[in-house]
Amino acid sequence: MNCLFCKIIAGDIPSTKVYEDELVYAFRDINPQAPTHILVIPKAHIESVNAVSADNSSIVAHIFEVIAKIAREEGLENGYRVVSNCGDHAGQTVHHLHFHILGGAELNTQM
Ligand code: AMP
Ligand code: ZN
Numbered sequence: 001m002n003c004l005f006c007k008i009i010a011g012d013i014p015s016t017k018v019y020e021d022e023l024v025y026a027f028r029d030i031n032p033q034a035p036t037h038i039l040v041i042p043k044a045h046i047e048s049v050n051a052v053s054a055d056n057s058s059i060v061a062h063i064f065e066v067i068a069k070i071a072r073e074e075g076l077e078n079g080y081r082v083v084s085n086c087g088d089h090a091g092q093t094v095h096h097l098h099f100h101i102l103g104g105a106e107l108n109t110q111m
Contacts, residue, residue, distance in 0.1 A: 001045060003094075004094050004096070005041050005098065006045055006096060008025070008027065008041075009043050015028070016028040018070060018074075019040075022043070023062050023063075024043065025040075025041055025043055026039065026040040026066065026070055033102060034081075034102040034104055034107060035103070036074050036080070036102070036104035037102055038074070038101040039101075040070070040099045040101065041097065041099075042059045042060070044059060045096055046096070046097040047096070047097065050086055050087070060097075067099060074101075074104075076101075076104065080102060080103030081100075081101075082099050082101060082102075083100040083102065084100070
């Protein structure tokens with residue numbers, strides 16, 4: 001499958017790993033928009049939030065447990081933002097579900 005994030009999970013494209021388990025992979029964004037900018041992705045190829053269903057939503061629940069763990073380990077005790085862009089109007093560029101963790105400074109409040 002011609003998916004950038006599937007290739008990152010497979011190790012065919014290098015990434016800076018932050019966390020990994022049997023379901024989830026997390027790595028540093030190559031073009032950080034905040035001092036800490038991490039992407040958390042399911043190992044299973046899920047296109048976007050639109051493709052979340054009863055069959056795979058347990059993976060998404062697990063991703064949020066991992067997000068909280070990563071935030072603690074990265075020292076984001078002053079807060080952080082979790083973002084998932086879905087579709088063209090949101091500017092989704094990689095069509096493999098991913099959650100951005102943004103933190104390490106006070107973030108712009110604009111959406
Ligand atoms: P989105 O615009 O929400 O689809 O987010 C895609 C994100 O993937 C962007 O923030 C990119 O900077 C990031 N990205 C693209 N290629 C890579 C890569 N090879 N390694 C790490 N992050 C990447
Ligand atoms: Zn994929």
